[in-house]
Amino acid sequence: MAGCPESLMLAWADDEYVVGQQLITLTGMYGPDLEEAIAIGSIGQDHLGHALHLYRLVCPDELTVNRLIYERETTAYRSCHLCDIWRPDDWAFIVVRQLLYDLADYERACWAGRFDDPWPGLTGMMARETRLHIEHWSEWCRLLAQDNYGHARLVEAFNITWPLAFDFFVAPEQVPDSWSACQDAWVEVVQAIFGAAGVPIPEGTPTAHIASGRSGRHLPELAHLLSEAHAYHLSRPAWQWE
Amino acid sequence: MREQADRYAAFTQHIAEGGKVDATDWMPDEYRQVVLKTVSFQALAEVVGTVVFAEWLPQAPTIMSKLILAAKIQDEIGHGHILMRVCEDLGLSRETIIEEYLAGHRKVLAFFQYHIEDWHHFAINCLMGTCAALIQFQSLSRGSYLPYNRALRKIMKEESFHYHRALDLVRTYVERGTDEQRQMIQEGLNLWWYRNLSYFGPSDRSRPQSPSMLWRIKVDLNDELRQQWLDRIVPLLTGFGLTIPDAQLRRDSETGIWLYTEPDWNEFRQVTVEGTPYSITVKQRVEQEFHKHEWVRKLGQPVGAVA
Amino acid sequence: MEVYEVFVQRRKDEAAMHVGSIRSLTAYLALHAAKEVFTRRDQCYRLLVVPRTAILATADEDADLFSLAYSKEYRRPEYFIHKRLTGSSRMG
Numbered sequence: 274m275a276g277c278p279e280s281l282m283l284a285w286a287d288d289e290y291v292v293g294q295q296l297i298t299l300t301g302m303y304g305p306d307l308e309e310a311i312a313i314g315s316i317g318q319d320h321l322g323h324a325l326h327l328y329r330l331v332c333p334d335e336l337t338v339n340r341l342i343y344e345r346e347t348t349a350y351r352s353c354h355l356c357d358i359w360r361p362d363d364w365a366f367i368v369v370r371q372l373l374y375d376l377a378d379y380e381r382a383c384w385a386g387r388f389d390d391p392w393p394g395l396t397g398m399m400a401r402e403t404r405l406h407i408e409h410w411s412e413w414c415r416l417l418a419q420d421n422y423g424h425a426r427l428v429e430a431f432n433i434t435w436p437l438a439f440d441f442f443v444a445p446e447q448v449p450d451s452w453s454a455c456q457d458a459w460v461e462v463v464q465a466i467f468g469a470a471g472v473p474i475p476e477g478t479p480t481a482h483i484a485s486g487r488s489g490r491h492l493p494e495l496a497h498l499l500s501e502a503h504a505y506h507l508s509r510p511a512w513q514w515e
Numbered sequence: 516m517r518e519q520a521d522r523y524a525a526f527t528q529h530i531a532e533g534g535k536v537d538a539t540d541w542m543p544d545e546y547r548q549v550v551l552k553t554v555s556f557q558a559l560a561e562v563v564g565t566v567v568f569a570e571w572l573p574q575a576p577t578i579m580s581k582l583i584l585a586a587k588i589q590d591e592i593g594h595g596h597i598l599m600r601v602c603e604d605l606g607l608s609r610e611t612i613i614e615e616y617l618a619g620h621r622k623v624l625a626f627f628q629y630h631i632e633d634w635h636h637f638a639i640n641c642l643m644g645t646c647a648a649l650i651q652f653q654s655l656s657r658g659s660y661l662p663y664n665r666a667l668r669k670i671m672k673e674e675s676f677h678y679h680r681a682l683d684l685v686r687t688y689v690e691r692g693t694d695e696q697r698q699m700i701q702e703g704l705n706l707w708w709y710r711n712l713s714y715f716g717p718s719d720r721s722r723p724q725s726p727s728m729l730w731r732i733k734v735d736l737n738d739e740l741r742q743q744w745l746d747r748i749v750p751l752l753t754g755f756g757l758t759i760p761d762a763q764l765r766r767d768s769e770t771g772i773w774l775y776t777e778p779d780w781n782e783f784r785q786v787t788v789e790g791t792p793y794s795i796t797v798k799q800r801v802e803q804e805f806h807k808h809e810w811v812r813k814l815g816q817p818v819g820a821v822a
Numbered sequence: 823m824e825v826y827e828v829f830v831q832r833r834k835d836e837a838a839m840h841v842g843s844i845r846s847l848t849a850y851l852a853l854h855a856a857k858e859v860f861t862r863r864d865q866c867y868r869l870l871v872v873p874r875t876a877i878l879a880t881a882d883e884d885a886d887l888f889s890l891a892y893s894k895e896y897r898r899p900e901y902f903i904h905k906r907l908t909g910s911s912r913m914g
Contacts, residue, residue, distance in 0.1 A: 310592050343576075512692065596844075
């Protein structure tokens with residue numbers, strides 16, 4: 274995207290890579306049900322697919338893309354805390370985290386539409402796929418909210434993820450001021466969706482993270498995810514993979 | 516009673532003449548049970564097999580290979596799903612199948628109970644395995660029970676993607692990989708050859724016809740399918756310069772039949788019934804996954820039989 | 823939990839065809855699941871899901887009532903060829 278700061282594209286790619294990596298590992302699991310395992314499979318592939326498009330924009334070739342992914346230290350990743358955190362055993366957590374993230378990602382994709390796409394419709398395509406994810410997770414949110422146990426789990430998951438979500442909007446360097454409007458738009462829609470689900474939303478904005486994921490300070494879950502994902506590749510340098 | 520006997524006789528005649536049966540047709544309970552036994556065995560194997568393959572998902576060595584493997588895993592769980600639906604339409608729920616498996620009352624084909632130790636082993640095993648699966652499903656899809664045939668046709672379309680992907684990987688590693696990578700492919704072949712050879716089951720040529728053959732759920736003998744597999748896979752593997760770990764393997768020039776060293780059928784039977792230390796950990800993982808989300812499956816709707 | 827029958831219309835100029843069924847807690851999740859189960863590797867113009875309980879179907883035993891054999895020969899395309907060739911209004 275001509276004019277889009279590279280720092281934002283990298284942070285965006287890292288967000289999508291981390292979330293995609295987390296979700297695809299759920300595909301092989303029985304999950305709430307087999308139909309959902311199949312649905313999550315596609316959602317996870319969408320995220321990874323977005324990551325791949327974005328990494329390709331900041332790298333000269335495919336080899337560099339894979340080196341960028343596999344050879345970076347955790348502290349060089351620019352994913353936000355909302356993406357770092359991962360509690361796969363808790364279905365309500367997955368629903369809430371995905372919904373908060375996809376709502377924010379949607380604002381980002383719409384905002385990025387102001388830049389020139391490297392090929393027609395890139396940001397538009399990502400926005401549309403994210404829109405479908407939002408519909409999926411909203412439906413789950415609505416369903417859980419109708420059940421006493423489900424509702425209690427939603428509230429608990431929200432209380433954990435809400436403060437972390439603001440790390441998404443910490444601006445990487447060189448990002449224009451117009452970026453800050455994304456957070457306001459996101460807060461409004463989160464209030465609408467979770468309000469309708471009867472989830473209480475704390476007043477005010479949590480204090481800014483000094484140790485932001487955008488500066489490479491991550492939750493411990495990320496180091497664990499990346500080391501498991503990259504160890505095999507790293508122990509076999511210069512092997513031919515594709 | 517008389518009418519029941521007539522219906523049974525007419526149904527048997529219909530099957531013998533190559534007739535087909537759909538989910539809503541009248542069928543003797545015997546037939547229904549044989550269909551369920553065959554289909555639920557495969558449905559469970561797909562679910563268990565998915566867990567085995569999915570171990571490699573976090574570790575896939577490039578982002579593209581992660582995406583492609585994720586699509587394959589999604590297909591495999593989809594195969595489990597579509598076969599579970601065939602069972603459910605005959606009154607056997609997926610939950611019952613899983614619970615019986617967790618309680619140790621169900622067998623899983625030995626092939627799906629071994630750990631895949633390396634990415635290259637995965638590639639060569641997939642090549643042999645998807646080739647075997649395609650041959651087996653092609654045969655089964657000519658059986659008498661239509662919903663199973665339809666499910667198998669969808670499954671085969673997806674398996675052929677997996678076959679081409681496995682072929683692509685093996686070719687890449689053999690032709691453009693490092694020496695170590697070629698060694699890993701050969702090592703994978705050494706480890707997985709007999710497990711794939713035994714995929715079709717022991718010879719059933721001289722045994723009395725099984726219920727699944729009598730009711731034409733199964734239409735070809737195990738040995739016949741194994742021969743078809745050898746026809747395909749041997750030239751493929753030797754074409755890559757790989758050595759098949761069986762010095763006795765050869766094709767009889769007169770009969771055209773492949774002669775080979777028999778796999779260890781005792782191990783096959785034992786593993787199918789009892790599992791391996793590895794497959795026990797797989798079962799534990801399935802158990803955790805299945806139970807921890809049970810509250811989600813029970814949301815909202817009143818408890819009742821699924822149609 | 824309900825069973826939903828799934829119909830796929832591959833192209834705009836084709837009819838929707840039955841492809842199978844899925845199980846779901848809500849209609850909306852059924853539509854999403856059906857999309858992934860049945861169309862993720864195929865081109866598709868439109869997808870429909872219907873609760874199985876909403877479908878009425880004829881009984882298999884009544885399949886012969888669809889037959890044109892008795893008294894409605896005039897609905898068969900070969901009726902008019904037969905009439906011209908034989909001069910008779912009756913078939914069979």
